[in-house]
Amino acid sequence: MAASxxxxxxSLSKKDGVLAKISNSTIVTKGKQxxxxxxxxxxxLAKSTGKAAWHVATTFLVLGLPLIIVMDREQQLxxxxxxxxxxLGVVPPASAxxxxx
Numbered sequence: 001m002a003a004s005x006x007x008x009x010x011s012l013s014k015k016d017g018v019l020a021k022i023s024n025s026t027i028v029t030k031g032k033q034x035x036x037x038x039x040x041x042x043x044x045l046a047k048s049t050g051k052a053a054w055h056v057a058t059t060f061l062v063l064g065l066p067l068i069i070v071m072d073r074e075q076q077l078x079x080x081x082x083x084x085x086x087x088l089g090v091v092p093p094a095s096a097x098x099x100x101x
Contacts, residue, residue, distance in 0.1 A: 022028060
């Protein structure tokens with residue numbers, strides 16, 4: 001494949017062509033190495049981040065979610081006790097009444 005510009009011929013397929021000279025330059029080679037290194041680090045970072053997210057999510061499901069459910073159930077029971085006490089006219093203990101702001 002040859003391209004002609006202003007009477008000069010530039011070869012794109014030969015080893016001594018302009019494109020070959022540019023792609024074999026030290027700047028391009030160092031750029032390729034840097035890009036490969038960045039890709040490697042990016043893949044490792046994504047993999048380790050995914051593993052960490054998996055660990056956090058499963059730990060929350062095993063430990064955190066049951067705790068939240070138990071705390072919510074306890075709060076509902078406390079609210080029910082307060083409601084029943086107010087209907088019966090019994091004064092609830094001071095620790096059961098939450099201070100109002």
